[in-house]
Amino acid sequence: MPAGGHIGHSPPPFFKRGPAPLAQLMLFVSLALLLLVADLRYRTLESTRLMIATLMWPVQKAVLLPVEGASDAGSYFANLTSLQQENAELRKRQLAQANLLLRQAHLDNENLRLRALLEMQEKLDVPARAADVLYAARDPFSRRIIVDRGSSHEVEVGQAVIDDLGVIGQVTRVFPLTSEVTLLTDKNQAIPVQVGRNGLRAVLAGAGSGTMELKFLPANADVQPGDTLVTSGLDGIYLPGLPVARVTSIDRDNSFSFARIECVPLAGVERHGQVLVLGTRKILPMPEEAEEAVKKPVMGRKARAAALKPH
Amino acid sequence: MIQPTHSSRRILLPVSGWFIHFTLVSALVLNLIPFGRLPGIPDWVALVLAFWCIHQPLKVGMGTAFFFGLVMDVANAAIMGQHALAYVLLAFAAGGLSRRVLWFPLVQQALHVLPLLLGTQLVMLLIRMATGAEFPGILYFLSSFVAILIWHPVSLVLLLPQYRPVERDENRPI
Numbered sequence: 001m002p003a004g005g006h007i008g009h010s011p012p013p014f015f016k017r018g019p020a021p022l023a024q025l026m027l028f029v030s031l032a033l034l035l036l037v038a039d040l041r042y043r044t045l046e047s048t049r050l051m052i053a054t055l056m057w058p059v060q061k062a063v064l065l066p067v068e069g070a071s072d073a074g075s076y077f078a079n080l081t082s083l084q085q086e087n088a089e090l091r092k093r094q095l096a097q098a099n100l101l102l103r104q105a106h107l108d109n110e111n112l113r114l115r116a117l118l119e120m121q122e123k124l125d126v127p128a129r130a131a132d133v134l135y136a137a138r139d140p141f142s143r144r145i146i147v148d149r150g151s152s153h154e155v156e157v158g159q160a161v162i163d164d165l166g167v168i169g170q171v172t173r174v175f176p177l178t179s180e181v182t183l184l185t186d187k188n189q190a191i192p193v194q195v196g197r198n199g200l201r202a203v204l205a206g207a208g209s210g211t212m213e214l215k216f217l218p219a220n221a222d223v224q225p226g227d228t229l230v231t232s233g234l235d236g237i238y239l240p241g242l243p244v245a246r247v248t249s250i251d252r253d254n255s256f257s258f259a260r261i262e263c264v265p266l267a268g269v270e271r272h273g274q275v276l277v278l279g280t281r282k283i284l285p286m287p288e289e290a291e292e293a294v295k296k297p298v299m300g301r302k303a304r305a306a307a308l309k310p311h
Numbered sequence: 312m313i314q315p316t317h318s319s320r321r322i323l324l325p326v327s328g329w330f331i332h333f334t335l336v337s338a339l340v341l342n343l344i345p346f347g348r349l350p351g352i353p354d355w356v357a358l359v360l361a362f363w364c365i366h367q368p369l370k371v372g373m374g375t376a377f378f379f380g381l382v383m384d385v386a387n388a389a390i391m392g393q394h395a396l397a398y399v400l401l402a403f404a405a406g407g408l409s410r411r412v413l414w415f416p417l418v419q420q421a422l423h424v425l426p427l428l429l430g431t432q433l434v435m436l437l438i439r440m441a442t443g444a445e446f447p448g449i450l451y452f453l454s455s456f457v458a459i460l461i462w463h464p465v466s467l468v469l470l471l472p473q474y475r476p477v478e479r480d481e482n483r484p485i
Binding site for chain 2: 024025039040049059060062064067134135136141142144180188209
């Protein structure tokens with residue numbers, strides 16, 4: 001050993017074990033808690049997340065291949081009768097909707113003319129983008145899916161996602177090539193709705209295990225089992241009138257101030273397939289903001305006039 | 312190191328660092344396979360991490376656990392720090408137990424690992440419940456039980472490179 005003369009000054013290298021386990025534990029636990037607080041309270045880690053997720057995308061894609069292959073093989077061997085059944089079903093549905101679809105253009109035009117006649121604001125149309133559901137996020141505590149359209153396809157956080165039957169959720173995180181959609185059945189997801197039958201407005205929130213709950217309605221509210229709930233559009237995110245859920249059961253217990261109203265989603269929220277990401281809806285300005293917007297150009301003109309005035 | 316120790320009845324070669332990291336990354340890739348809400352899929356990273364923390368407490372510790380926890384947080388779209396905290400606690404407990412666990416045969420080792428994995432899941436459950444997530448159902452804990460069922464084969468596979476003889480023998484590949 002070359003450092004033989006120094007024995008006793010420093011421990012031999014084979015006893016080097018780093019800091020004590022308890023010290024390490026304290027360090028890493030406090031780091032993890034710091035991360036938890038930073039993420040939950042201040043939402044400061046989204047860029048870090050974006051970076052790591054982008055780096056991991058090739059691996060994620062590679063892992064997806066066998067799953068996709070298995071499902072492709074499964075659908076290849078799906079028997080003829082089930083395909084024929086599905087085909088017949090789709091034909092029937094298309095025929096049922098043909099009446100509405102054929103008259104849609106006519107009704108749109110008529111609506112436009114009537115609105116112009118009544119000097120109402122034009123209803124804005126939003127662009128939509130079809131996306132494939134890649135997989136359901138593995139996190140068992142939340143209900144999220146990953147779709148194959150991301151910020152490079154102009155998907156933005158907050159956009160509504162629908163399928164052929166109704167609303168399924170909202171985009172909550174956007175990565176370059178994918179984005180994460182939080183489903184309506186997630187406990188932290190709420191959507192403003194109205195009862196289709198009478199226009200009663202309420203908030204619908206996820207209640208766990210695939211159901212939803214209509215919140216904060218008094219025990220005597222006019223809601224019946226079987227009522228269809230549609231988006232009210234008050235939030236400025238969802239277009240008004242999209243079907244969301246159906247009321248299944250109502251518990252009007254007078255000892256609570258609110259009725260307990262359970263609903264099930266109409267759209268295939270927990271099923272997978274194609275979805276439509278609706279573009280960002282242009283939010284109409286609030287009344288006071290609108291007034292300011294009207295005032296501003298006037299002031300601008302005044303200022304310009306003042307500036308042009310010869311001294 | 313060429314003598315039987317309490318960690319194995321066979322004479323083990325020293326472990327190579329890159330193999331440890333290779334197995335951890337493979338576990339991560341296995342964890343990325345999207346099974347959706349299917350219960351009972353083991354948390355491969357936690358399992359492999361527990362294995363190495365027990366067998367090589369000097370090489371794999373809380374630092375490795377923290378790093379892989381962060382990667383899992385991103386991959387799972389969970390809250391940052393959720394897996395990191397749970398895995399660090401797992402690594403601490405596994406490292407502390409390592410001297411005891413390895414004296415037992417593999418089946419009893421698995422029974423020692425079960426509370427570690429359940430504790431890891433419980434920590435994650437507590438973090439998520441505290442932030443208002445829904446309870447995923449009692450089947451959530453099934454994955455730990457599945458994980459200890461495969462502790463025996465996983466142990467054999469992970470120790471395979473150390474079983475190689477020092478002298479190569481053409482008639483005996485392993």
